[in-house]
Amino acid sequence: MTITGNSALVLHGRLKNMTRRFRFSPRRRQYCVLTFAGILTMLLLGIVGYAISSMHYCFDVLVEWKISKICNQYYGNEITGYMCPELCAGDTISEFHCQPAKQTSEYHFNPNRFLARKAQQFVVVKHAVPDSSYEKLAWVDSRHQEEHYPSESEYGGIVRRYIELRYNIQLPFDKLNSLLKLKNKNNRILFHASMRNSWNLIQNNEYLLSRLYEEKEIFPQVIGTCGDLFITELLDTVEFDERRYHFTNHIDLSKWRYHLKVAVLILDYLEEMAQNRFQMCSVLLAGFGISDSRMKYHDLRYITTEASIDRRLSDGRWCRHDDDCSYHDCRSRCNATSHQCTTGLLNNNLQIVCEKIFRGTAKEPGILVTEKSPARLLRILERCAQPVSRADVDSSRPWGASKALKKQLYNELTSIYEHLASSSIYS
Numbered sequence: 436m437t438i439t440g441n442s443a444l445v446l447h448g449r450l451k452n453m454t455r456r457f458r459f460s461p462r463r464r465q466y467c468v469l470t471f472a473g474i475l476t477m478l479l480l481g482i483v484g485y486a487i488s489s490m491h492y493c494f495d496v497l498v499e500w501k502i503s504k505i506c507n508q509y510y511g512n513e514i515t516g517y518m519c520p521e522l523c524a525g526d527t528i529s530e531f532h533c534q535p536a537k538q539t540s541e542y543h544f545n546p547n548r549f550l551a552r553k554a555q556q557f558v559v560v561k562h563a564v565p566d567s568s569y570e571k572l573a574w575v576d577s578r579h580q581e582e583h584y585p586s587e588s589e590y591g592g593i594v595r596r597y598i599e600l601r602y603n604i605q606l607p608f609d610k611l612n613s614l615l616k617l618k619n620k621n622n623r624i625l626f627h628a629s630m631r632n633s634w635n636l637i638q639n640n641e642y643l644l645s646r647l648y649e650e651k652e653i654f655p656q657v658i659g660t661c662g663d664l665f666i667t668e669l670l671d672t673v674e675f676d677e678r679r680y681h682f683t684n685h686i687d688l689s690k691w692r693y694h695l696k697v698a699v700l701i702l703d704y705l706e707e708m709a710q711n712r713f714q715m716c717s718v719l720l721a722g723f724g725i726s727d728s729r730m731k732y733h734d735l736r737y738i739t740t741e742a743s744i745d746r747r748l749s750d751g752r753w754c755r756h757d758d759d760c761s762y763h764d765c766r767s768r769c770n771a772t773s774h775q776c777t778t779g780l781l782n783n784n785l786q787i788v789c790e791k792i793f794r795g796t797a798k799e800p801g802i803l804v805t806e807k808s809p810a811r812l813l814r815i816l817e818r819c820a821q822p823v824s825r826a827d828v829d830s831s832r833p834w835g836a837s838k839a840l841k842k843q844l845y846n847e848l849t850s851i852y853e854h855l856a857s858s859s860i861y862s
């Protein structure tokens with residue numbers, strides 16, 4: 436008892452001595468301050484370096500700041516929108532934050548996409564930031580330095596022509612009207628604000644496609660807008676294991692059934708894309724999501740009409756390799772004599788999905804390449820990812836997979852699924 440008491444006393448004395456020495460030695464203090472400053476600088480440099488090098492880090496604080504800036508513009512009558520009162524009151528729509536990092540791969544990071552909570556559910560907030568092709572609506576005359584806006588009917592014409600030119604889509608009259616929905620027609624300032632916001636949103640591919648194809652339910656539904664922000668539903672992403680090494684790993688029967696089901700839903704989705712002549716130029720499994728048991732694709736930045744993609748790929752830019760004429764997964768060929776991209780799209784949605792999602796690579800097998808996959812399915816997938824024979828090649832896209840092949844794949848998947856269902860009843 437005394438020994439431990441003694442040693443405790445000694446220890447205490449030493450500690451006191453140390454702290455005293457520490458406290459009163461200016462050299463030590465200086466050393467400490469310097470070390471601390473050094474660590475802090477390194478930490479700061481690290482953060483700045485990370486932010487600059489990856490440029491796709493989203494800070495929740497910045498999202499909040501962005502929203503409050505937009506709300507200030509709303510209170511200053513610079514912007515309008517049906518969703519502004521709810522967005523800015525802060526009680527119905529709240530908890531603005533970045534999307535979780537695991538859902539975004541490097542390629543697909545969208546700096547203008549955030550999450551928020553609206554009542555009981557999460558929603559997506561997207562900011563329609565003008566891109567390089569943005570065209571201004573108002574013009575300023577040099578004499579009076581005055582801004583001139585088109586009239587309402589002129590504006591309707593501008594929008595109609597814009598959509599015709601960019602997407603090769605003829606808009607029905609009622610579709611155009613429901614798209615415009617201009618507000619505050621009696622107040623010149625607010626009316627112009629409303630027109631400016633509408634024009635910003637319309638030039639955003641994601642907003643436009645969601646609005647134009649609302650009733651088809653193939654893209655996330657737009658719930659509301661405020662200025663150049665728009666809010667859409669958040670899809671339930673299809674969930675898969677992060678690392679799928681099925682060749683070595685066992686896959687549960689229930690999981691395998693889920694893979695088959697998702698694959699069939701994706702094929703159905705491609706059918707919708709084909710009917711509306713849409714081309715998907717960057718397809719990721721994480722991009723698919725389910726809403727009310729319907730498959731949708733959430734990232735519309737790389738989806739557009741086939742006509743628009745054909746024009747984009749064959750714009751005559753200089754090229755050395757075929758890759759120079761591609762746009763993400765949409766591929767085309769470089770003309771070896773003129774060194775120009777003059778050919779339109781050569782592959783198609785089905786080929787892209789087979790290659791990237793269903794088959795995958797040896798390192799990252801697709802969702803249909805598992806130890807339970809029958810050899811016949813694997814052979815179909817191979818033909819679909821790299822169609823060669825006449826029957827497998829799409830009639831209009833020489834690197835694309837044909838409708839007949841899609842039907843075969845579909846039948847194969849449903850037959851495997853049904854077989855599993857019937858065998859599991861008796862086993």
Ligand SMILES: *[C@@H]1O[C@H](CO)[C@@H](O)[C@H](O)[C@H]1NC(C)=O
Pocket residue numbers: 770771772773777
């Ligand atoms: C490549 O360009 C040349 C010269 O413009 C043209 O004559 C030729 O037909 C083109 N080839 C292909 C395969 O498009």
